[in-house]
Amino acid sequence: MANNKNKNNKKNVGKICFENERSALITKIENTTGGWKFFGYMYNTAMFRTLLLELMMIIFVIPAVIIIFLASSKILGLSQNLPYSATFGLGIMPWFGLEPYVASNTVDILQNMYLWLLLGIPVITVGLSGGFAVIRDAYWTGKLRIFKSFFNGVYQTGLRFLPFVVVFACGLLGNFYLGQAMSGLAEWLSIAISVVVYCVLIVILLVGFVYLGTSTLYKESVGKGLINAIRFTFKHFFTHLITFFFMLLPIALLLFVNVSFVQSMLSILLIMFGMLYVGLIWMIHIIRSTAVYAK
Numbered sequence: 001m002a003n004n005k006n007k008n009n010k011k012n013v014g015k016i017c018f019e020n021e022r023s024a025l026i027t028k029i030e031n032t033t034g035g036w037k038f039f040g041y042m043y044n045t046a047m048f049r050t051l052l053l054e055l056m057m058i059i060f061v062i063p064a065v066i067i068i069f070l071a072s073s074k075i076l077g078l079s080q081n082l083p084y085s086a087t088f089g090l091g092i093m094p095w096f097g098l099e100p101y102v103a104s105n106t107v108d109i110l111q112n113m114y115l116w117l118l119l120g121i122p123v124i125t126v127g128l129s130g131g132f133a134v135i136r137d138a139y140w141t142g143k144l145r146i147f148k149s150f151f152n153g154v155y156q157t158g159l160r161f162l163p164f165v166v167v168f169a170c171g172l173l174g175n176f177y178l179g180q181a182m183s184g185l186a187e188w189l190s191i192a193i194s195v196v197v198y199c200v201l202i203v204i205l206l207v208g209f210v211y212l213g214t215s216t217l218y219k220e221s222v223g224k225g226l227i228n229a230i231r232f233t234f235k236h237f238f239t240h241l242i243t244f245f246f247m248l249l250p251i252a253l254l255l256f257v258n259v260s261f262v263q264s265m266l267s268i269l270l271i272m273f274g275m276l277y278v279g280l281i282w283m284i285h286i287i288r289s290t291a292v293y294a295k
Helices: 002-014 035-047 046-056 063-079 098-141 147-181 187-215 222-235 237-254 258-291
Strands: none
Touching: 035 046, 035 258, 046 098, 046 258, 063 098, 098 147, 098 187, 098 258, 147 187, 187 222, 187 237, 187 258, 222 237, 222 258, 237 258
């Protein structure tokens, strides 16, 4: 029984094989440090270059943030400036049809936001593909080199990751229109359908991040790299998923924790180190988890 189990394990591992590591042209050192220790090492030895890398990565997130911020400001302006509670002496609302007016304008604002996000979200690809390559080289060599590694990363993996974020952005827009179409359905049913759509989008984005990480490490054809990434994603699905959510946890806290002090502190930390945190958590996870499948 033990021999059969070992044979099955070897057979499963053999289906995933990462070849042609991109370390051929660099002097690679053995590195077993975790994310926090490695960040501390980078920050202590090259503080200004570490902050420069954060700046180069976060600058490509700014368009999407501006789009969401402007839409949120317009919606907040509607609720604050319109006479929701203003009444005459007999308790009559001065603006008949106010609620439908607000609902219609909110839908228009959200529709424009999701349409603009079709352009804003794909831009993030540049910062992620370049930043992941810088972190890869720094983890392999112990030296933080910014510009050459960054632009090499954009060239190597930018177009490979782009379709996944485009599909994700289109999915957000499609789910918005789906929500409008389901307005006549029971609330529980529309919520259930939206949850399913978001779960599918998360899985697509998860596969994209795995593909980006493995493509950053290994030079493979588009087809073979994608097949390896899909197999690798589902073979270690829960490990990848937990790392994925842990990577995005600060952003989730910023969105859902409604405490002004906490939001202010998180905003400052995300601006200073947010994209570095994403890159370190994900790339160190991918480096370690792909090692057993490397040829």
